[in-house]
Amino acid sequence: MTTDRKFRFGVMCSHAESAADFREKARQAEALGYSTLFVPDHFIDHPLAPMPAMATAAAVTDTLRVGSLVLANDYKHPVVLAREAATLDLLSIGRLELGLGAGWMTADYEKSGLELDRPGVRIDRLGESITVLKGLMADRPFTFHGKHYTVTDLDGQPKPVQQPHPPFLIGGGGPKILALAAREAAVVGLNANLRGGVAISDDAARSMTRAATDDRVARLRSAAGERFDDLELQSFVGFTNFTDDRTSLAEMMAGAFGVSPEEALETPVVLAGTLEQMIDDLQARRERWQMSYVVVGVDVMDEFAPAVSRLAGT
Amino acid sequence: MAHDRRFRFGVQTGGATSAREWKEKARKIEALGYSTLYMPDHFIDVPYAPMVGIAMAAEATASLRVGTLVLGNDYKHPGVVAKEFASIDVLSDGRVEAGLGAGWMRTDYDALGLPYDSPGTRIERLNEALAILKGAWRDGPFSLDGRHYKIRDYDGIPKPVQKPNPPILVGGGGPKLLRLAGREADIVGINPNLRAGEVSPDAVQDSIAAMTKQKIEWVREGAGDRFDDIELQIRYFMTSITEDRQALAEAIAPGFGLEPGVALESGVALVGTVDECCDLLAQRREEWGVSYVVLGDDQYEAFAPVVARLAGT
Numbered sequence: 009m010t011t012d013r014k015f016r017f018g019v020m021c022s023h024a025e026s027a028a029d030f031r032e033k034a035r036q037a038e039a040l041g042y043s044t045l046f047v048p049d050h051f052i053d054h055p056l057a058p059m060p061a062m063a064t065a066a067a068v069t070d071t072l073r074v075g076s077l078v079l080a081n082d083y084k085h086p087v088v089l090a091r092e093a094a095t096l097d098l099l100s101i102g103r104l105e106l107g108l109g110a111g112w113m114t115a116d117y118e119k120s121g122l123e124l125d126r127p128g129v130r131i132d133r134l135g136e137s138i139t140v141l142k143g144l145m146a147d148r149p150f151t152f153h154g155k156h157y158t159v160t161d162l163d164g165q166p167k168p169v170q171q172p173h174p175p176f177l178i179g180g181g182g183p184k185i186l187a188l189a190a191r192e193a194a195v196v197g198l199n200a201n202l203r204g205g206v207a208i209s210d211d212a213a214r215s216m217t218r219a220a221t222d223d224r225v226a227r228l229r230s231a232a233g234e235r236f237d238d239l240e241l242q243s244f245v246g247f248t249n250f251t252d253d254r255t256s257l258a259e260m261m262a263g264a265f266g267v268s269p270e271e272a273l274e275t276p277v278v279l280a281g282t283l284e285q286m287i288d289d290l291q292a293r294r295e296r297w298q299m300s301y302v303v304v305g306v307d308v309m310d311e312f313a314p315a316v317s318r319l320a321g322t
Numbered sequence: 323m324a325h326d327r328r329f330r331f332g333v334q335t336g337g338a339t340s341a342r343e344w345k346e347k348a349r350k351i352e353a354l355g356y357s358t359l360y361m362p363d364h365f366i367d368v369p370y371a372p373m374v375g376i377a378m379a380a381e382a383t384a385s386l387r388v389g390t391l392v393l394g395n396d397y398k399h400p401g402v403v404a405k406e407f408a409s410i411d412v413l414s415d416g417r418v419e420a421g422l423g424a425g426w427m428r429t430d431y432d433a434l435g436l437p438y439d440s441p442g443t444r445i446e447r448l449n450e451a452l453a454i455l456k457g458a459w460r461d462g463p464f465s466l467d468g469r470h471y472k473i474r475d476y477d478g479i480p481k482p483v484q485k486p487n488p489p490i491l492v493g494g495g496g497p498k499l500l501r502l503a504g505r506e507a508d509i510v511g512i513n514p515n516l517r518a519g520e521v522s523p524d525a526v527q528d529s530i531a532a533m534t535k536q537k538i539e540w541v542r543e544g545a546g547d548r549f550d551d552i553e554l555q556i557r558y559f560m561t562s563i564t565e566d567r568q569a570l571a572e573a574i575a576p577g578f579g580l581e582p583g584v585a586l587e588s589g590v591a592l593v594g595t596v597d598e599c600c601d602l603l604a605q606r607r608e609e610w611g612v613s614y615v616v617l618g619d620d621q622y623e624a625f626a627p628v629v630a631r632l633a634g635t
Contacts, residue, residue: 027413051401055480057409063377064413087434088397092371099341099370099378120401121472158435166337166369 010237013294015319017312018044018303020077020244021061022054030056033306034065038072040313041320044105045069046077046303051116059092066100075105077244077303078179078197082111082122082130086137086157087164090144094168102169105195106141107177110134110185114205127203131184132156138176138192145173177242181215183227190231195240195301198224198276213265218274225297242301243276243293248308254281279304286315324550327607329632331625332358332616334391334557337369341378344370348379352386354626355633358419359383360391360616365433373406380414389419391557391616392493392511396425396436396444400451400471401478404458408482416483419509420455421491424448424499428519441517445498446470452490452506459487491555495528497540504544509553509614512537514590523579526588529559534589538610555614556606560591561621563628567594592617596627603632 019037024030037045047061048054062074074096079089097104110130111117117124125133136154143150144164152159168174178189179197189196198221200212214220229236251257257280258269265272272278276293279286293299304312333351338344351359359379361372376388388410393403403422411418424444425431431438439447450468457464458478466473482488492503493511503510512534514525527533534556542549560578564570567586570593575585585591592599592615607613617625 027415030413051405051476052479055409056412057402057405059371059373060377060406060409060413063374064381067378067381083402084398085434085436087365088371091365092374095337095369095371095374099344099374101341119474119476120399121474122399160432160435162365162433165365165367 011240011300013240013298013300014321015290015294015300015302016043017316017320018042018046018075018077018242018301019306019309020046020048020303021065021306022048023306024055027064030061031064031068033309034069034072037309038069040309041316042072042309043301043320044073044075044303046075046105046107049076049079049083050113051119052113059096062096062104063099066096066103071103073103073105074100075177076107078107078109078177080111080113080116081108081134081137083116083120086140087144087159087162089137090141090164091166093141093174094145094164094166097168097170097174098166102174104168104170104174105177106174107179107195107197108134108138109179112202112205113207124205127182128184131188134178134185135188135192138178138188141176142173142192179242179244181212181224186224186228187231190228190235190239193239195242196228197242197244198228198297198299199244200277210266213267213275216275216277217267217271221276221297240301241297241299242303243299244303245279246277246305248279248286248304248312250282250286250308250311251280252282254285283314286312287318290315290319325553325613327553327611327613328634329603329607329613329615330357331629331633332356332360332389332391332555332614333619333622334360334362334616335619336362336367337375344375344378345382348382348386351622352383354622355629356386356622357633358387358389358616360389360419360421362391363393363397364427364430366427366429373410376418377410377413380410380417385417387417387419388414389491390421392421392423392491394425394427394430395422395448395451397430397434400454401458401473401476403451404455404478405480407455407488408459408478408480411482411484411488412480416488418482418484418488419491420488421493421509421511422448422451422455423493426516426519438519441496442498445502448492448499449502449506452492452502455490456487489553493555493557495525495537500537500540501544504541504546504549504552507552509555510541511555511557511616512541512589512612513557526578526580529588529590530584531587531589534610538612553614554610554612555616556590556612557616557618558590558592559618560585560588560593561617561625562593563596563599563624564593565595567598596631599625599628600631603628
């Protein structure tokens with residue numbers, strides 16, 4: 009189905025002071041007009057495991073969507089994940105957005121003793137997982153003999169409320185993962201290339217400049233062909249800063265990330281300036297890159313709310 | 323600390339038909355005086371995923387405990403399981419019971435395309451997994467150089483609310499598993515031996531009362547001095563509140579491949595009037611030390627009078 013490219017917004021809830029605080033943040037995100045509360049999936053740093061966190065966020069809200077940004081495929085078997093995702097979709101009455109990635113954070117793999125295979129293998133595994141997930145959510149027994157997973161005549165239970173399956177959000181930064189997303193996703197998260205295994209690096213920053221993003225969207229468009237119009241493009245704005253003087257801020261960021269000040273302001277992972285400047289930037293980015301689904305960090309959820317009320321649904 | 327052996331009751335339920343019904347069921351179980359809602363972990367014939375189901379059930383209730391009876395250890399990495407249990411413990415303000423077993427149902431392994439290793443190997447993996455759960459929940463980083471899992475310098479987050487850890491429930495039926503449970507668990511579920519990979523006549527024969535006594539001895543062997551600290555649990559599979567035990571036994575025993583008299587003597591049978599069931603539970607607590615009684619989804623309402631009379635006594 010062709011997406012309308014209307015703006016919607018998500019909050020990345022990567023931390024909470026307590027269980028009460030987490031619930032409050034979910035309710036607040038709903039009240040402020042955000043579409044979706046997202047949670048990450050790492051062994052370290054982030055306090056709540058994604059499945060229980062999404063279940064709880066859904067339980068304390070009525071219309072807020074809940075999502076993973078993103079589940080690392082290697083941490084769970086897709087048959088296990090299919091059952092959990094479908095249960096969550098059922099118990100939230102159709103509010104799940106199933107975000108998946110190939111897995112990238114070196115620390116997660118090291119600490120848990122999981123094998124960190126090369127990106128090609130991880131992406132291949134993710135591709136098989138998506139086939140398994142969709143197969144088990146469909147309305148008949150499913151058989152699959154892949155390189156990584158084997159499923160024989162299994163009728164997945166339960167079935168999700170959203171049909172044929174909850175929207176798959178596939179996040180990534182390299183060409184292979186984007187090709188997979190072009191083929192399989194409803195929402196594509198255009199992320200930095202994290203082949204370095206850590207979140208912040210010069211390599212990751214350079215992969216998110218305007219020129220690199222142009223290139224990446226073009227690649228996605230060409231991989232998707234006619235499907236491109238069905239894809240909702242998402243950006244996760246990891247750095248949001250309200251200021252009257254964004255020039256100075258840009259210079260500072262430029263130094264820190266090894267890009268030019270202009271590049272620092274143009275990248276889709278940064279929003280800096282006044283509310284009006286941010287609104288202009290978001291509109292320009294939607295124009296240029298079709299990015300209509302914008303995720304901000306939970307720490308700026310309140311401050312950013314005026315932009316949400318101005319743009320959401322437009 | 324020695325367990326007080328007061329009665330408490332749980333319900334094992336695989337799910338419901340809708341979100342609303344699931345919440346209502348959890349609230350009803352709570353209102354009837356049950357201590358705990360447990361979910362099984364299978365891929366065939368069980369509607370919901372346990373970790374999502376219990377998180378939702380906890381959110382719908384105020385004091386009900388929630389747990390797994392039991393997770394098949396092989397289906398998820400223990401680092402993931404540790405984080406999920408700790409998260410639910412935090413989100414439920416300390417109401418989770420972490421139930422694990424070695425995995426036994428062959429159809430689950432087929433569903434996941436996983437090898438069905440020998441019981442010894444599965445139990446060895448469970449042993450390492452329990453060390454990982456406890457290590458992840460304790461303060462500070464820990465490492466484990468196991469045969470099956472390698473954990474390096476992992477300081478698990480979140481830390482659970484219950485200290486030093488949420489109660490660990492290990493269920494099983496064979497000597498190796500029950501000795502391990504005696505050594506490591508806070509709650510031990512005394513089950514039929516399911517070495518056949520399915521619920522078979524072998525498992526039913528293995529549930530006779532004399533075997534139950536033997537199994538508790540295995541727990542004691544593993545537990546040593548800490549035996550008195552362990553809460554013993556039985557999930558009752560043949561249950562009915564009835565005026566006529568004999569007629570009921572004659573009706574259900576053939577289905578289990580048993581003589582009616584043997585069926586009534588089974589360690590997993592709880593059949594009779596409310597008075598008779600209460601007496602039997604009291605007698606078994608006296609004899610076996612079993613104080614934690616778990617019933618199935620279709621029986622918890624019928625047994626509410628038993629719960630009302632015995633829970634907390």
